[in-house]
Each structure stands twice: as C-alpha cells, then as structure tokens.
Amino acid sequence: MTDGSTLALLESLRAADWSGDWDHAFEHAQSRRLLMHEYLRRAALWxxxxxxxxxxxxxxxxxxxxxxxxxxxxxxxxxxxCLKKVAYGARKTCGAAVRLAALRARGDIALPDLPDLYEPLVLFYERGGEFVQDGAGFLDLTGVSVKPRGLRNHLADLPFLTFDERTLDALDAKGRASYHVAADRSGPLLRRRLLKAAEQHDEVFTPELRWEPTGLLRLADEKRTDAAYAQICDIEAAELVQAAVRDASGS
Incomplete structure (x- = not known):
C-alpha cells in the first residue's frame, strides 16, 4: 500500500501546469528563482x-x-x-522525487539527516512548469535566468526555507525588486520596484499581507537625511514576510 505523502506528491505533479503557460511562469519568476536556489543548495548537500x-x-x-x-x-x-503528462525535461527529477518519498515512507533504510531534496523543485514546478538548460549551463526559468556556480559554492548558500504560498506570492512582482528595512531593523519591510523606462515604485508590506504604495522609503545613497533604509537580500525579506504571515494567522 502506498503511503499518503507519496500519493499527495503524485497529485501535486499531476496538477502542475505542464502546458507551457508562459504568463503563469512569468508571474512567479522571482519565487521560482529562489526555489531553484534552494534546490541547488540541497542538491549539493545530498x-x-x-x-x-x-x-x-x-x-x-x-x-x-x-x-x-x-x-x-x-x-x-x-x-x-503521471510522467507521460510531465514536460520531458522535468521527468527525471519528478520521478526521483516520488521514488525518494516512497523510500522514505518504507522506513527501513537510514537516510541522511538533510532537508527534503526535491521539495523546493516540486514547488518550482507547481508555480510555472519546467526549466530549460542551455549549452552554456544557464537555467532558463522563464522570466529569469540563473547559472549554477558549482557544488562547493552552493554548499555555502544562505538557506531559503519560507515555502508558504502567501510568502512566495508576496515575493513575485513585475520589475527588478530590492528590499529595505530601517538600519536598526525596526519598522516595516519596504521594497523598490524598477520597471522599464526608469519607472519606479516604492511599496510597504502591510499587516494585511499586501504591498501598498509608500513615501517612506529614503535610501542612504539618495543623500536623504530624514530616513535611511538598509538594503537586505530577498531571502531575508522572505523571512520577514513569513513572520508577518504567521502573525496574521496567529500561529
């Protein structure tokens, strides 16, 4: 008898959009980039x-x-x-995810004490389908491209562990985003989105778990003295979003 977690994984793979809907993948480009980052880190550990x-x-x-x-x-x-419906380039890792889940459920062999290897990759697939690897080693994630830096480099990567769907959704945005907090780490999380033609949007993440326009953001490099905000990486920003999600849900 197959355990429930393995069957649930199969259902997730069946439900993923393997039709090549580029709009769906573009909408989730930033969260997919972070999920791939975490997969590469875990794959290096394993x-x-x-x-x-x-x-x-x-x-x-x-x-x-x-x-x-x-x-x-x-x-x-x-x-x-299931794999017959999965995009060709993702079949190997999707099959591997199911096999690892089944092996873990069997419970008669010791596995490394490491985070689930394929979890971030399955979430990546759920948020926009497969990726494509070109001859130069770049991974085209649809909307963003990354190049693995080698196993040893990824062993030292900062973990990305905030997989709540609301957190992942909050990280997805049009344009190039940077995240900022007050230098003393107090106050709200802010972001600046830069779009084409030098269009700029400054936004604050509210307790209602959405981004709203703001005039708060004043960066140190803009030579403003009323409020200077320090830039943080998107993984740190994700942790702050996740904390807000937990506060909102009372957990």
Missing amino acids: ARACGAESEWPFFDVTQYVDKDFRLPPELAAELDA
Whole structure:
C-alpha cells in the first residue's frame, strides 16, 4: 500500500501546469528563482552526503542511497502514467522525487539527516512548469535566468526555507525588486520596484499581507537625511514576510 505523502506528491505533479503557460511562469519568476536556489543548495548537500557529486545538480538520489530500490508495481505504473503528462525535461527529477518519498515512507533504510531534496523543485514546478538548460549551463526559468556556480559554492548558500504560498506570492512582482528595512531593523519591510523606462515604485508590506504604495522609503545613497533604509537580500525579506504571515494567522 502506498503511503499518503507519496500519493499527495503524485497529485501535486499531476496538477502542475505542464502546458507551457508562459504568463503563469512569468508571474512567479522571482519565487521560482529562489526555489531553484534552494534546490541547488540541497542538491549539493545530498550529493556530498551520498557520493553523487559527479551527477549534481539534477539526479535521482535513490540510486545512491539504495541501488536495489524499486517502486511497488502499482505505484510504478501510476508514476509512469503521471510522467507521460510531465514536460520531458522535468521527468527525471519528478520521478526521483516520488521514488525518494516512497523510500522514505518504507522506513527501513537510514537516510541522511538533510532537508527534503526535491521539495523546493516540486514547488518550482507547481508555480510555472519546467526549466530549460542551455549549452552554456544557464537555467532558463522563464522570466529569469540563473547559472549554477558549482557544488562547493552552493554548499555555502544562505538557506531559503519560507515555502508558504502567501510568502512566495508576496515575493513575485513585475520589475527588478530590492528590499529595505530601517538600519536598526525596526519598522516595516519596504521594497523598490524598477520597471522599464526608469519607472519606479516604492511599496510597504502591510499587516494585511499586501504591498501598498509608500513615501517612506529614503535610501542612504539618495543623500536623504530624514530616513535611511538598509538594503537586505530577498531571502531575508522572505523571512520577514513569513513572520508577518504567521502573525496574521496567529500561529
């Protein structure tokens, strides 16, 4: 009998939009970039722990944890049917995610004490489908492109662990965004979005969990003296958004 978590993962993969809806992927470009960042970090950790460095970053880790592992026939058939609907470039990692979930659920083999390898990648797929890797090693995530910096570099990456859908949605925006807080880390989270033709929008993240226009943002490099805000990275901003989400839900 297949456990519920593995079946839920299969349903998530079935529900992902594999039709190539570019608008959907563009809307989630920034959150998908951060999810890929976290997958590359986790893949580096797992590859080092399992001796799979040569296969990093996109590999089936179950082959290294238990080379004799096979899915039960009924689950294997369900997975095969699911993968026929998955974009070709994502089939390997989607299949690997299901196999790892099934191996973990079986519970008779020790796995590395590491965060779930494929969780951020599955969320990435749910928010806009597959990615494409070009001959130069760049990953086209639709709307943004990144290039893996090598396994050792990604081992030292700052973790991105805020996977709440509301947090991910709050990170997605048109234009190039930078995030800012007061130098003493008090007060609200603010962001500046730069669009084409030098169009600029300054916004504050409110307790109602949405971005609103603001006149608060005064950056130090603008030579203003009334209020100077320090820039933070988008992963730090995500943690502040997640804290606001927790406060709003009372958890």
